[in-house]
Amino acid sequence: MDSVGNMIIYAIAAIAIIACSILAVTTKKILRSATYLLFALLATAMFYFQMDYEFLGAVQIAVYAGGIVVLFVFAIMLTHKPGKDAEPLTSHKRWLGIGAAVAGAVVCAVALFSYGKFCCAKLLPGANFDIKEIGTALLDTDKFGYLLPFEAISILLLACIIGGVVIARRR
Amino acid sequence: MYLIPSLIMFGCGVYGFITRKNMIAILISLELMLNSVDINFVVFNRFLYPEQLDGMFFALFAIAIAAAETAVAIAIIINVYRVAKKVDISEITKLKF
Numbered sequence: 001m002d003s004v005g006n007m008i009i010y011a012i013a014a015i016a017i018i019a020c021s022i023l024a025v026t027t028k029k030i031l032r033s034a035t036y037l038l039f040a041l042l043a044t045a046m047f048y049f050q051m052d053y054e055f056l057g058a059v060q061i062a063v064y065a066g067g068i069v070v071l072f073v074f075a076i077m078l079t080h081k082p083g084k085d086a087e088p089l090t091s092h093k094r095w096l097g098i099g100a101a102v103a104g105a106v107v108c109a110v111a112l113f114s115y116g117k118f119c120c121a122k123l124l125p126g127a128n129f130d131i132k133e134i135g136t137a138l139l140d141t142d143k144f145g146y147l148l149p150f151e152a153i154s155i156l157l158l159a160c161i162i163g164g165v166v167i168a169r170r171r
Numbered sequence: 172m173y174l175i176p177s178l179i180m181f182g183c184g185v186y187g188f189i190t191r192k193n194m195i196a197i198l199i200s201l202e203l204m205l206n207s208v209d210i211n212f213v214v215f216n217r218f219l220y221p222e223q224l225d226g227m228f229f230a231l232f233a234i235a236i237a238a239a240e241t242a243v244a245i246a247i248i249i250n251v252y253r254v255a256k257k258v259d260i261s262e263i264t265k266l267k268f
Binding site: 010013014017018021022024025030033034037040041044047048051052053055056059060063064067068071072074075076078079080093094096097098100101102104105108109112129133134137138144146149153156157160163164167168 | 172173174175176177178179180181182183184185186187189190191193195196198199200202203206209210213214217223224225227228230231232234235236237238239241242243245246247248249250252258
């Protein structure tokens with residue numbers, strides 16, 4: 001985090017995340033909201049690449065940007081007429097939402113800044129993991145192995161497939 | 172310093188989750204919140220324990236669970252649309268009482 005290029009990349013990704021998340025929840029058209037979500041997720045992948053987690057950044061782009069956003073776009077195309085705006089908000093609900101969001105953010109920000117120098121700490125040169133170590137740790141049964149969550153998530157995906165078929169089936 | 176965009180992203184997700192009326196827009200806000208939590212896992216792993224991989228695996232499994240959850244939720248939304256012809260939560264009230 002000392003070189004100028006790193007700072008510029010960080011600034012671009014941070015501004016993209018902040019602007020795109022604000023626009024994604026305030027824009028009137030739902031398809032634009034999905035597009036801003038896509039850019040926010042890509043900027044998050046930039047953060048992962050900058051922190052030397054290349055595998056996680058690739059998974060983020062492949063699963064989120066390639067899978068979930070495409071699923072959103074299909075669902076929006078199936079359920080909406082083109083060019084229709086969202087309904088205007090009632091001010092009561094808007095103030096409730098702003099109040100909840102700002103209250104939560106202020107509590108977290110106070111905790112973050114009172115912890116001190118963590119929020120501006122330097123990025124240490126971490127151990128550079130290659131894909132072999134990640135795969136070994138993912139299928140290991142040792143102390144730092146993740147075989148049980150891996151199998152559990154495979155069962156979750158199977159249940160998800162069956163649930164999707166059952167829900168979408170015509171009766 | 173990576174936590175500040177993540178914090179703002181989570182706040183946006185909370186605001187959208189409360190104020191939006193469209194079911195797909197609510198799901199988009201939910202994705203924003205899940206994504207900011209993933210950033211937090213990775214940042215704490217990278218800054219506090221850079222020689223281990225636990226936070227990265229948590230983020231990886233969180234991404235997989237988010238994908239599964241989104242697929243099921245969108246199947247439910249499309250099915251509700253097929254029955255009721257609308258996706259607005261203020262008009263779908265049959266399950267409410």
